[in-house]
Amino acid sequence: MTPDSSAGLWLNGQGDAVASYTPVVRFRITTARATMPACERRGFMSQRMSTGRSAGVDRNRAVQTVGVMAGAAAGMWVSKRLRSFADQERPEAMIDWSRTREIAVGMNKGNALTATERTRLDAYYGELVDRCIPIVTEYTGSTLPTNDQRTYAFDRIDWIDANLVAFQRMFEPIEELDLLSKSKGALGRLSNGVNQTVLSYEVGLLLGYLARRVLGQYDLALLGREPVDAAGKLYYVEPNIRGIESKLSLPRDDFRMWLALHETTHAFEFEAHPWVRVHFNTLLERYMTFMKQDAEYLKQGLEGLKVFAGRVRNRNTADNGSWIEALMNDEQRALFNEMQAMMCVVEGYSNHVMNAVGKDLLETYDEISKKFEERQRQRTQSEQLFARLTGLNVKMEQYRAGERFIDRIVELRGHESASRVWSAPDYLPTMDEIRQPEKWLDRVDALTPALVPAS
Helix, strand or coil: CECCCCCCCCCCCCCCCCCCCCCCCCCCCCCCCCCCCHHHHHHHHHHHHHCHHHHHHHHHHHHHHHHHHHHHHHHHHHHHHHHHHHCCCCCCCCCCHHHHHHHHHHCCCCCCCCHHHHHHHHHHHHHHHHHHHHHHHHHHCCCCCCCCCCEEEECHHHHHHHHHHHHHHHHHHHHCCCCCCCCCHHHHHHHHHHHHHHHHHHHHHHHHHHHCCCCEEEECCCCCCCCCCCCCEEEEEHHHHHHHHHHHCCCHHHHHHHHHHHHHHHHHHHHCCHHHHHHHHHHHHHHHHHHHHHHHHHCCCHHHHHHHHHHHHHCCCCCCCCHHHHCCCHHHHHHHHHHHHHHHHHHHHHHHHHHHHHHHHCCCHHHHHHHHHHHHHCCCHHHHHHHHHHCHHHHHHHHHHHHHHHHHHHHHHCHHHHHHHHCCHHHCCCHHHHHCHHHHHHHHHHHCHHHCCCC
């Protein structure tokens, strides 16, 4: 997937700043003034002064009484509203997917593609991919088993709909646990409703945010119902591509060829080496098993939360991992690092291939790459925070760390040695080896001694 940081994030989908406030209610007691003779007025004032304290107490009590009455009325209104919310009919799943889609789509209205545009752009991007395939084959020495129709031009809502299905599949194992099962009483129903609303909003927000940033995506069937050897699909989000093209003054056709080259390389990685998809699918299934186990802890309430608190407290302080890793146990963290290392190779190898063949293919390759990298570095603070919270910053580091690893191996031994990462699972580097490529060479040399250079 090729994300970009071009678009802003507006929580209400309109680009408006939303301010919330609590109105302050003031109670004011106004007394009428009456005219009276001076002597009577003096007597009245004398009596008022002598009884001022008790009168003040009476006024305070009056104000307090009015305040209590107002508070009671407000409490009754809030209670009625909460009961109404609790009694609303809603799906029993953890996430209301129709609401999630509504939120994501609401952030991405406009820029829809017409049927005519889709047909034309599908063919256009298909031609770009067809041009990329022999170029990648020549450099990598790998071939795609099939070149069926796989290329689609999307607008942002198309991308949301395609990935909403993938998100639903990812959450299916957790939803099977029935974490938000029907609870008796208004309080239980209210809690379930709030949890579902928050989760639906969070996933919708993430999808809506990504829909404004993703340029291209290689989508393969994982944790799904399709055969594991089915060809993946290539998506190109045309409104986002047009936006970056205009903003950075990029050459139209060369920029799209640049994108096609990256996504086509992903197809080679997973389809020219069938074990890669099977292995990655297995890692995901193991990861989902861990997620189901952790979800069981959440069903235990406070006792379950203590498990996560203990993990944070007992983790290795020398580990500078993300906040997500802090909530994992040792076994989960090891699996997470294994998945991270694999994605580093996937992203890094793709970038390496782009750089190796792109400069000969496109005269503007260096210009496009330079502008694109500068754009990536110019993220706002809010975008950087969102990336850290969602883990998107980890993906960007995957590009860089994986590319440095592959480049170093090619520098030391050539592309043939680097391509050994696609031989079998044992040839994939660990995170430690990605940081120190020479360690990987030492280990895999023992597995394939014929490729060790003569001394």
